[in-house]
Amino acid sequence: MTATPPIANEDTTTRQSLAHGPLGIALLHIERAHRGTGSWQSVHRQLATIGPMIDNNDANLFLGAPAMAYALHLAAIDSDRYANALHSLDAIVARHTRRRLNDAHERIDQGKPTSFAEYDLLRGLTGLGALLLRRAPDSDEMRGVLEYLVRLTEPIPSSDGQALPGWWVWHAPVHLGAPTPGGHANAGLAHGITGPLALLALAKRHSIMVNGHEEAMARICRWLDRIRHSDHHGTRWPRWVTKTTAVPTNPATPSWCYGAPGLARAQQLAAIALGDVDRKRMAERALLYCLADPHQLNQLTNRGLCHGVGGLIRIVQRVAQDGEEPSTFIDRLPQLNERFLSLGPSAETGFLEGAAGAVLSFQSADAAETLVGDWDACLLLI
Secondary structure (H helix, E strand, O other): OOOOOOOHHHHHHHHOOOOOOOHHHHHHHHHHHHHHHOOOOHHHHHHHHHOOOOOOOOEEEOOOOOHHHHHHHHHHOOOOOHHHHHHHHHHHHHHHHHHHHHHHHHHHHOOOOOHHHOOOOOOHHHHHHHHHHHHHHOHHHHHHHHHHHHHHHHEEEEOOOOOOOOOOOEEOOOOOOOOEEEEEOOOOOOOOOOHHHHHHHHHHHHOOOOHHHHOOOOHHHHHHHHOOOEEOOOEEEOOEEEOOEEEEEOOOOOOOOOHHHHHHHHHHHHHHOOOOOOHHHHHHHHHHHHOOHHHHHHHOOOOOOOHHHHHHHHHHHHHHHHHOOOOHHHHOOHHHHHHHHHHHHOOOOOOOHHHHHHHHHHHOOOOOOOOEEEEHHHHHHO
């Protein structure tokens, strides 16, 4: 597999998008083939249309060569499928990661604020780390990502002398190219510091650690504790905070990307890694509060993984696997399945927000069924 020129056209970008394009849909075909309800010929046909791989500064876990490496890794589990392609892609991903790490450390050395594109799960080094944890857990690149995340958590000074979290970004939470006066710190699993927390926890769970590893996790957890809200609606965290505000203050959609469920799973993983019994109970209670609150559940208006019922279903399954009382979560799945079916299919076909991801979640939602695949590793749930 070869890299495309630096500028890829829209069609190439769409086809190589794990989030929205055929590459993401291939994850559904792969899971079905593993289950015996689909064929490997169907998987190959889906992957054969993807084309030469993007490996410029835009490439990430959800786009281009790293995204293809993730899909082929899932397809190749317990087999020698796509061995040559994966060998080539591993080398591309390693080079790309080293380049991104060099840029990130140079930015830190210069005292500049970070960006989602540098560190987050969807576009940044956390996403590459999630891939490396599967493909090359003992590599220098994996350790490099973890060392970078440790450094990312170290406080930085602002222009007014106030110490800010190292993940404080210069741009707006939504319009990523627009600077925001004073910047903000994001708490979500998709774009915020909860993604690095989950990766650090999962790496420790695999006995992969670097200097400062546990201290970095504790630093993130303390910050999440400071911004946490608890009231009669339960426990929740704002999507982001500025120097003066926290958004939102009311219970938000219980989603994977920004809501309490995603933050609860990340903190459950961190608590397990750190041996923090109190945090584990707090995280699991936060999810249970969500599941018991119609006001929050009624904000789920689609089936998708990112901010729909599908993502909540998968989180409930993963939390149950590690939960103190798994049945308290498993018992909620029939209710969530009914809500899922009541919403109707998505008009989009892709993985993150469309039908492919929703079906992946729903087909595993039977409480009596063992979770077959780890397709949700790209969501840092496992």
